[in-house]
Amino acid sequence: MKAAVITFPGSNCDRDLAVAFERAGAEVVKVWHKDSDLPTGTDIVGIPGGFSFGDYLRCGAIAAQSPVAASVKAFAEKGGYVIGICNGFQVLTETGLLPGALLRNATLKYVCKALDLKVATADSAYTAGWTKGQTIRIPIAHHDGNYTIDEDGLNRLKGDDRIAFTYVENPNGATADIAGVLSANRRVLGMMPHPERMAEAAHGGSDGSVLFRSLMDAMALS
Numbered sequence: 001m002k003a004a005v006i007t008f009p010g011s012n013c014d015r016d017l018a019v020a021f022e023r024a025g026a027e028v029v030k031v032w033h034k035d036s037d038l039p040t041g042t043d044i045v046g047i048p049g050g051f052s053f054g055d056y057l058r059c060g061a062i063a064a065q066s067p068v069a070a071s072v073k074a075f076a077e078k079g080g081y082v083i084g085i086c087n088g089f090q091v092l093t094e095t096g097l098l099p100g101a102l103l104r105n106a107t108l109k110y111v112c113k114a115l116d117l118k119v120a121t122a123d124s125a126y127t128a129g130w131t132k133g134q135t136i137r138i139p140i141a142h143h144d145g146n147y148t149i150d151e152d153g154l155n156r157l158k159g160d161d162r163i164a165f166t167y168v169e170n171p172n173g174a175t176a177d178i179a180g181v182l183s184a185n186r187r188v189l190g191m192m193p194h195p196e197r198m199a200e201a202a203h204g205g206s207d208g209s210v211l212f213r214s215l216m217d218a219m220a221l222s
């Protein structure tokens, strides 16, 4: 499996994401945001966490205008797999690949801690390694993680089983405790928590590694 990890000025989780993909067995190619083409044979695009373009305008808004963003959008629209973590999730909502928006945390504070999540669906390449309703521990680190969506949008997400993860204790005011959502074709995942930061014993937990392994398994079958 070839994973393309995008880097913007201000990204800071690109290396961690690359390592998590590699430990799961993927080949990783780093892609600078000015590269307009994804590497030939890309199976999945990873948009990492960080502070792209200093979080100016809105988190992810400038990154969503980068040359590479158009290729990522075209890749996703053709059915490609894309995962956006934290700032990557913000970029995905700004490109329109995922619905909703990430607003400032209700507390107006940056929150950095490990917390419990519920796996809201096991029906995706990313979450198939867990069972629905399982509690897992993954860290968050953000000031704009307050996932917000209108009632119609929320009903669509619920009706289509597209909520991937919810918080056990909501740290940021997110609508319906949502921590991660899937696209309509279930191949684009955006999540505020950082699975790559809890992916091996030395991180203090390895729940995050399940996501990368599930992905590898799903791709081996497809």
Ligand SMILES: NC(=O)CC[C@H](N)C(=O)O
Pocket: 048, 049, 050, 051, 052, 055, 059, 085, 086, 087, 088, 141, 142, 143, 144, 145
């Ligand atoms: N860890 C991150 O990716 C941070 C995302 C974003 N800059 C925020 O603070 O909300």
